Amino acid sequence: MxxxxxxxxxxxxxxxxxxxxxxxxxxxxxxxxxVEGTAYRRPGAKMVIESDGTSHGGITAGCLYEPLQEAANEVLESGSSTVVTYDLTSDDTWGLGLGCNGVIDVLIEPTDDSWQQMVDARTNRKACSLVTAIESNDPSIPVGARAVISEQGSGTNDRRIRERTVLPDSVIADIETEARTYATEGSTDCISVSTETGEIVLVIDGIEPSQKLVVFGGQPDVRPVVRFAAQVGLEVTVVTGRGGRADDEMFPAADRVLATHPTNLSNAGIDERTFVLIMSHNFVDDRLALEAALGTEAPYIGLMGPRKRFEQLQSDLENEGVELSKRDRERIATPVGLNLGSDAPVEIALSVVSEIIAVSNDRNGGRLVDQAGPIHDRKSVMSQ
Amino acid sequence: MxxxxxxxxxxxxxxxxxxxxxxxxxxxxxxxxxVEGTAYRRPGAKMVIESDGTSHGGITAGCLYEPLQEAANEVLESGSSTVVTYDLTSDDTWGLGLGCNGVIDVLIEPTDDSWQQMVDARTNRKACSLVTAIESNDPSIPVGARAVISEQGSGTNDRRIRERTVLPDSVIADIETEARTYATEGSTDCISVSTETGEIVLVIDGIEPSQKLVVFGGQPDVRPVVRFAAQVGLEVTVVTGRGGRADDEMFPAADRVLATHPTNLSNAGIDERTFVLIMSHNFVDDRLALEAALGTEAPYIGLMGPRKRFEQLQSDLENEGVELSKRDRERIATPVGLNLGSDAPVEIALSVVSEIIAVSNDRNGGRLVDQAGPIHDRKSVMSQ
Incomplete structure (x- = not known):
């Protein structure tokens, strides 16, 4: 590992x-x-396992590592996908083991060319669903048979898949609508489908492109924000305002550093999966950056500074004829961040990145202990 | 910088x-x-400035760096403390500068022997107040005159201070009670005192020892927790349960790694400023660790796992005659963490460390944009 x-x-x-x-x-x-019962992670969680035992990502609390490695080695040898079920419900496991109490089904596959279309979709910042047979009594459809359904586009198969059986178009037609929805939502679930000669169970695994963060500002307090954001996997662009330099050394954890006028903020490639954070500490630049950000599809525009400062910004925008819509008010987060009560720059950074993760999952950031109901809002009940 | x-x-x-x-x-x-008006940080925020321009910590949004460096160099040359006032309220600053709109007074001092008692207090995990004259028309009391008041102990001066004027015992007697309270709360404020021959203004700067985190567990999902906790300045001890190894390589960001039986958890040095996080994924070990943690002064006991699992733990404890008090229920956080909605281990780690910072500041972690009123609950109204 x-x-x-x-x-x-x-x-x-x-x-x-x-x-x-x-x-x-x-x-x-x-x-x-x-997943039946409770498990450490939700359907869709992935782990890459190399033949030498190196792995990336974790799908259980560490416990299943050896059986997973063995199964992975068999898959790498045979080139065929397989589904392994781990039953963690035994009394012994509950008592001395994992703190999970569920049955989990894990699909283990080789990285063959059936992944290429998903990789291409992510590169183009499009969502897609990997649709894969995980059970089958139809002799023409082995476990691992796959189709990739894009968020948009036709429902016919991409014929680039050569290293794996592709699902027949008749099956694709049955699940195409669900597959598109799952792609957009990034959700994962199983569905049974009748074929001409049998029954199969498919997993529809919606895969979204990476989420991005564009930070407008060049002061040193941007640094810890970039670091935390990169650590949780956001693709980070720092845009330094007028007079700023595109200084990669200042922001080593950033994927990209641009120097541009705040009115050009949208050139940083802001789409509907890009979070924007405005923290130049310069009133006019922040106003121009806010105006530019409002013209993009960004679902979140965090604005560093006190409420009063935002009121002044808003009033200046109104004087220029820019009225904020209801949706604009919803996506502007100011004061920015979760209420952690600290004023140290590194802790403000933590609170901002935590807020971005919460918003990306449609959550409020409050303490779980204060909130009733299951922690995850999907079908399966999870452990944590 | x-x-x-x-x-x-x-x-x-x-x-x-x-x-x-x-x-x-x-x-x-x-x-x-x-601070009058809004500023980037609260009273008590500190920055260390070396004569070569290297600095550690930030007290403004980057803007005052040069004047601070100049003032620091004068202090280092003269060996005398000084107070500098920065007025950031001008229209120009508000318009084009900082996004702050306040007047801040900054005390700049050399690291002379008047700091030793505070350093010793922190080493012994005690709070104290640095009491320092910041204005004076009493010729016997220059700016920088100091006393250090411990959380406990006598109100007389520590005579180890040789490199600076010490405040007279009559002044100490006047502010002793406040200074002890500020020490315990870690708060900072100014107070005017009449002396026999004049008027002085003192800053009482309460300084707490570091906050610690003790994590019980040895699985790899402990790693990102340790990393984030260290990044926000918590002193982290990892306690691996039975069968665990004290493996520093596994947890490079930890200050200490111990291998011990969960019943010995309290040996990890848990005091009233130590947060405890239990995440061994082993039901019996978690129960034993929880029981041990409840016997300490820990203000927070985070327990990884679903609500149902805690109910089972609690029922097992009750069967052994351990009833949870109201205070115990308040300090146990389970499900642990803020509601960020993610199941990826690195994001769960982020949510747990964010919760610890929120709890340490008596906050609920919810989004600031959803909460009315000033962000900071102290006297001064701050920017963020």
Whole structure:
């Protein structure tokens, strides 16, 4: 296991898959496809396992590592996908083991060319669903048979898949609508489908492109924000305002540093999966950057500074004829961050990145202990 | 400015002061003592400035760096403390500058022997107040005259201070009660005192020892927790349960790694400023660790796992005659963490460390944008 496998972000797991395809080296990818009871992670969680035992990402609390490695080695040898079920409900396990109490189904696959379309979609910042047979009594459809359904586009198969059986178009037609929805939501679930000669169970695994963060500002308090954001797998662009330099050394954890006028903020490639954070500490530049950000599809625009300062910004915008819509008010977060009560720059950075993760998952950031109901809002009930 | 000065934690600032004393090298320490209007940081925020321009910590949004450096150099040359006032309320500053709109008073001092008692207190995990004259028309009491008041102990001066004027015992008697309270709360404020021959203004700067985190567990998902906790300045001890190894390589960001039976958890040095996180994923070990943690003064006991698992733990404890008090229920956080909605280990780690910072500041972690009123609950109204 790679020493810091458990600090691996979801983005990094996909980067590993991409590298495996580019290098035509063979990794195995283990994906949780179904959970009954409680488990450590939700369906869709992935782990890359190399034949030498190196792994990236974690799908259980460490316990299943050896059986997963064995299964991965078999998959790498045979080139065929398999589904392994781990039953963690025994009294012994509950008592002395994992703190999980569920049955999890794990799909283990080689990084063959059936992944390429997903990698391409992510590169183009499009979502897609990997649709894969995980059970089958139809002799023409083995476990691992796959189709990739894009968020948009036709429902016919991409014929680039040569290293794996592709699902027949009749099956694709049955699940196409669900697959598109799952792609957009990034959700994962199983579905049974009748074929002409049998029954199959498919996992529909919606995969979104990476989330991005564009930070407008060049002061040193941007640094810890960039560091935390990169650590949780956001792709980070720092945009320094007028007079700023595109200084990679200042922001070593950033993927990109641009120097541009705040009115050009949208040139940083802001789309509907890009969070924007405005913290230049310069009133006029912040106003121009805010105006530019409002013209993008950014779902979140964090603005550093006190409420009163935002009121002044808003009033200046109104004087220029820019009225904020209801949706604009919803996506502007100011004062920015979760209420952690600290004024130290590194802790403000923590509170801002935590807020971004919360918003990206449609959560409020409050303490779980204060909130009733299950922690995860999807079908399966999870452990944590 | 040190490249990553703004990621410097409060603990690191004190460590720098400690090192300056040990090495008898001279740094200057800049402390915000008073704020009118809005400013970037609260009174008590500190920055260490070396004569070569290296600095640790940030007290403004980057803008005052040059005047602070100049003032620090004068202090280092003269060996005398000074107070500098920065007025950031001009229209020009508001318009084009900082996004702050206040007047801040900064005390700049050399790292002389008047800091030793504070360093010793922190080493012994005791709080104290640095009491320092910041204005004076009493000729016997220059700006910088100091006394150090411990959380406990007598109100007489520690006569070890030789490099600075000590405040007279009559002045100490006047502010002793406040100084003890401020020490315990870690708060900072100014107070006017009449002396026999004049009027002085003192800053009372309460300084707490570092906050600690003890994590019980040895699985790889402990790693990102340790990393984030260290990055925000918590002193981290990892306690691996039975069968675990004290493996420093596994947890490079930890200050200490111990292998011990969970019933010995309290040997990890848990006091009233130590947060405990239990995440062994082993039901029996977690129960034993929880029981041990409940016997300590820990203000927070985070327990990884679903609500149902805690109910089972609680029922097992009750069967052994251990009833949870109201205070116990308040300090146990389970499910642990803030509601960020993610199941990736690195994001769970972020949510747990964010919760610890929120709890340490008596906050709920919810989004600031959803909460009315000023962000900071102290006297001064701050920017962020």
């Amino acid at each position: 790679a020493a810091d496998s458990w600090s691996t972000t979801t983005s990094e797991v996909y980067r590993q898959i991409e590298q495996a395809l580019a290098a035509t080296s063979q990794f195995a990818v283990a994906t949780i496809v179904d | 040190a490249a990553d000065s703004w990621s410097t934690t409060t603990s690191e600032v004190y460590r720098q002061i400690e090192q300056a004393l040990a090495a008898t090298s001279q740094f200057a320490v800049a402390t915000i003592v008073d």
